[in-house]
Amino acid sequence: MRALQVMIYTRKFLRTLKKESIVSIIIGIVITILVMAIIGEDMFEEYGGTVKGFFCIVSVCIWVGIFNSIQLVCREKNDIVKDELDKSLHASSYMAAHFIYQFFLSLVQAIIIFAIFWIFVHDSQYISGNPLSYMFTIFLIIYASDAMGFAISSAVPTPIVAMTVMPLFLIVQLLMAGVLFDAPEALAALTVSKWGMASFGRIGSLWGIIMPSKEGEKITEGVNEVLSGMGMPEQTTELTAIEEHGMFDGSTAVSWGIMVLFIAIFFAISVLALKFTTRKLKK
Amino acid sequence: MNSEYLETRRFINPETKACLLIISDLNSEIRAEQLFRTVVIGRKTPENEPDIAIDSPIVSRMHGEITVLNGEYYYRDLNSLNGTYINGKRLAKRDDESTYGWKLTDGDVIRIDRKTLDSPHKDAVTMVFTRSNSSVFNWKRIKLNPESVFPIGRGDRNSINLDRAHISRKHGAIMMRGGKCYVENYGGKNGIAVNNRFVEGIVLLNDRDVIRICDTYMVYEKDTVIYSSGIATGEGLVVDISETTVADGLGKKTLLKDIHAEVNPGDFVLIIGGSGAGKSTFINSVLGKYKIVGDIKVGGHHTSEGSEITSKIAYVPQTLPLRKEERLIDVITDTAILRMNGKMSHSQRKKFIMETLESLGLAAKAKMEIKKLSGGEQRRAAIANEVVTNPDIFFLDEPDSGLDPKSGMELMNNLKNLSGKGKIVMLISHNYASYPNPEKIYTKVIILAKSNRDGVGRLAFMGSVPEALYFFGVKELKDITKLINPKSENGDGRADEFVERFRREYMK
Numbered sequence: 001m002r003a004l005q006v007m008i009y010t011r012k013f014l015r016t017l018k019k020e021s022i023v024s025i026i027i028g029i030v031i032t033i034l035v036m037a038i039i040g041e042d043m044f045e046e047y048g049g050t051v052k053g054f055f056c057i058v059s060v061c062i063w064v065g066i067f068n069s070i071q072l073v074c075r076e077k078n079d080i081v082k083d084e085l086d087k088s089l090h091a092s093s094y095m096a097a098h099f100i101y102q103f104f105l106s107l108v109q110a111i112i113i114f115a116i117f118w119i120f121v122h123d124s125q126y127i128s129g130n131p132l133s134y135m136f137t138i139f140l141i142i143y144a145s146d147a148m149g150f151a152i153s154s155a156v157p158t159p160i161v162a163m164t165v166m167p168l169f170l171i172v173q174l175l176m177a178g179v180l181f182d183a184p185e186a187l188a189a190l191t192v193s194k195w196g197m198a199s200f201g202r203i204g205s206l207w208g209i210i211m212p213s214k215e216g217e218k219i220t221e222g223v224n225e226v227l228s229g230m231g232m233p234e235q236t237t238e239l240t241a242i243e244e245h246g247m248f249d250g251s252t253a254v255s256w257g258i259m260v261l262f263i264a265i266f267f268a269i270s271v272l273a274l275k276f277t278t279r280k281l282k283k
Numbered sequence: 284m285n286s287e288y289l290e291t292r293r294f295i296n297p298e299t300k301a302c303l304l305i306i307s308d309l310n311s312e313i314r315a316e317q318l319f320r321t322v323v324i325g326r327k328t329p330e331n332e333p334d335i336a337i338d339s340p341i342v343s344r345m346h347g348e349i350t351v352l353n354g355e356y357y358y359r360d361l362n363s364l365n366g367t368y369i370n371g372k373r374l375a376k377r378d379d380e381s382t383y384g385w386k387l388t389d390g391d392v393i394r395i396d397r398k399t400l401d402s403p404h405k406d407a408v409t410m411v412f413t414r415s416n417s418s419v420f421n422w423k424r425i426k427l428n429p430e431s432v433f434p435i436g437r438g439d440r441n442s443i444n445l446d447r448a449h450i451s452r453k454h455g456a457i458m459m460r461g462g463k464c465y466v467e468n469y470g471g472k473n474g475i476a477v478n479n480r481f482v483e484g485i486v487l488l489n490d491r492d493v494i495r496i497c498d499t500y501m502v503y504e505k506d507t508v509i510y511s512s513g514i515a516t517g518e519g520l521v522v523d524i525s526e527t528t529v530a531d532g533l534g535k536k537t538l539l540k541d542i543h544a545e546v547n548p549g550d551f552v553l554i555i556g557g558s559g560a561g562k563s564t565f566i567n568s569v570l571g572k573y574k575i576v577g578d579i580k581v582g583g584h585h586t587s588e589g590s591e592i593t594s595k596i597a598y599v600p601q602t603l604p605l606r607k608e609e610r611l612i613d614v615i616t617d618t619a620i621l622r623m624n625g626k627m628s629h630s631q632r633k634k635f636i637m638e639t640l641e642s643l644g645l646a647a648k649a650k651m652e653i654k655k656l657s658g659g660e661q662r663r664a665a666i667a668n669e670v671v672t673n674p675d676i677f678f679l680d681e682p683d684s685g686l687d688p689k690s691g692m693e694l695m696n697n698l699k700n701l702s703g704k705g706k707i708v709m710l711i712s713h714n715y716a717s718y719p720n721p722e723k724i725y726t727k728v729i730i731l732a733k734s735n736r737d738g739v740g741r742l743a744f745m746g747s748v749p750e751a752l753y754f755f756g757v758k759e760l761k762d763i764t765k766l767i768n769p770k771s772e773n774g775d776g777r778a779d780e781f782v783e784r785f786r787r788e789y790m791k
Binding site: 001011012015080087 | 594609610613620
């Protein structure tokens with residue numbers, strides 16, 4: 001029965017969310033082009049610009065992901081979903097259908113954002129890493145943020161509340177990325193942004209490939225704090241290339257794994273929050 | 284919820300005690316007049332307005348009277364010009380004023396006609412006294428072709444398919460032979476009666492003869508038979524709420540008390556009451572959303588038995604639970620697949636969906652998005668979305684809210700048709716005063732009133748619309764709310780008086 005519900009609701013969302021998904025994709029394209037036009041020039045050309053570039057990409061992905069889902073549940077849960085849950089719908093089926101639909105939407109968005117990103121950086125001097133790894137990371141950041149949006153949307157009563165609390169979550173994500181300042185380790189570990197940055201850093205071998213800074217200084221000068229904040233090994237010498245970077249090195253896989261774990265946790269939170277906020281009146 | 288040790292009071296529903304089916308001709312709608320008090324039957328004139336008015340020149344202005352005595356019903360002719368025939372025999376005159384009373388039994392056929400009953404007067408009137416609720420509903424017509432046989436029984440193979448447990452698969456037949464019509468009893472265990480007399484073998488039918496098989500009635504005339512295909516049998520809905528409470532801080536707050544009601548398949552029930560009287564609470568209590576002390580039964584089963592029972596209850600909330608970007612047909616199909624999964628084949632489901640949309644006047648709008656439908660159509664779409672799950676009971680919370688009177692009336696007609704198919708339809712409405720002849724729309728009215736003493740909602744009345752007007756001594760339903768509303772809300776503050784009177788007179 002649950003499988004049938006998931007199938008029917010996935011089809012339902014495909015019908016009803018198509019138009020706004022297209023809008024969401026277009027907005028994602030516009031923002032990515034804007035961001036890349038501004039920061040793309042320095043990416044993989046000098047160290048600071050590359051870090052900032054990754055940070056901007058992570059921010060765009062989080063923003064796109066949260067916006068995909070932040071209103072989807074709360075706008076219909078009081079009138080429609082509550083009624084459907086009262087009848088025969090399982091909250092887990094409903095959320096699973098949403099997650100399936102958003103999986104494909106996030107994938108499409110990831111491909112497009114990656115394509116724009118790659119157009120801007122593919123011929124940079126210090127470009128490194130497997131393009132598919134970048135795309136997969138972009139996808140995981142979008143999808144994990146999307147899942148976080150569902151968790152918020154399921155917990156709040158109305159779209160107005162959702163849009164009010166959303167900046168709070170966005171700011172936390174951006175602050176904890178470890179780029180703007182050295183964020184507390186324990187808190188940073190709970191954010192999608194931190195693991196997104198770590199993943200990008202690993203794939204892009206930020207610690208292993210020597211890039212000049214804008215001021216003509218070497219990469220190691222003053223950047224170890226940033227590397228540490230991103231969960232990456234500190235640079236020990238100016239010219240040491242660390243061999244362990246690569247598409248499937250352990251640390252990248254850990255970052256990805258943690259983002260997958262986030263998706264699973266946000267799914268569970270979404271289901272529980274939906275059940276709790278739409279529970280029957282019986283007391 | 285523990286019903287095992289609960290002391291309950293049985294609600295005696297006077298409305299379903301008896302009913303008079305009035306057949307003026309086979310092409311007109313069959314009237315069903317509820318009998319709950321003494322009524323005079325006669326012809327309506329500018330000077331004379333009988334309780335049951337019949338538009339026929341051969342009916343006297345004060346033709347007859349049905350009296351209720353200790354739950355029994357008696358008919359007497361009031362010295363009418365053309366007299367009254369019961370089951371084919373004329374009531375003998377007693378004196379200049381009336382005949383003796385005839386104690387009516389279920390299925391008695393009352394005719395106002397000329398002496399030659401086998402050749403009825405063109406304005407003759409046939410009335411059937413019945414205690415069966417189901418016989419009132421869902422009349423069908425069959426054209427009798429010459430030299431043909433029309434089997435009667437349970438199942439699709441019969442021309443007259445009476446899908447009822449107490450009717451045999453091959454119960455009997457109506458036959459046209461040599462320009463005459465006959466009915467044959469095949470020996471079904473519940474038999475066949477003509478003009479309320481059981482028949483054996485083959486019997487010749489005359490125009491306006493009434494054939495009865497249990498609670499199904501058929502009327503023959505020339506080459507046509509009309510029959511009540513009835514409604515699904517079942518015990519309907521039994522509500523027995525001693526108390527409905529909600530948490531209130533550390534304690535609890537009582538919202539409803541002493542609601543005892545029985546609603547039968549085919550009933551169309553209007554729930555009214557002042558603000559805070561507990562109308563929505565009543566619905567939520569039945570739906571299991573509020574904790575109750577008491578018991579709710581559907582078709583003889585406790586709702587606490589599980590989802591199979593509660594799934595028989597459909598609820599259409601005031602705010603429509605529809606995604607407005609979806610097409611109507613997609614919404615309905617999804618619901619049918621999800622909630623009727625395994626209960627019908629693909630083709631059956633498709634047919635059922637189209638029948639449902641047609642019955643609600645939405646077939647032409649099937650491919651339109653919900654948001655492009657009018658307000659009334661959206662309401663009907665929400666109802667269709669429940670009808671396709673084939674529940675037995677429908678609760679609707681202000682389905683006519685925001686609709687103009689015409690659209691509201693159309694919706695009421697749709698719901699009436701739904702109840703005519705044997706469903707229980709119960710609705711809260713604040714617009715009921717906009718619809719003419721509520722007694723013809725609703726079979727019952729539930730009136731809830733907030734007590735002046737403790738602010739708790741209680742049952743102030745349940746019965747037919749005419750009876751409600753009689754009980755409260757008012758001419759229109761809207762006058763009742765004024766009587767029971769608190770004085771602080773510009774009412775008369777008589778809620779407790781009517782609650783107590785209803786409890787005393789109607790419950791035991």
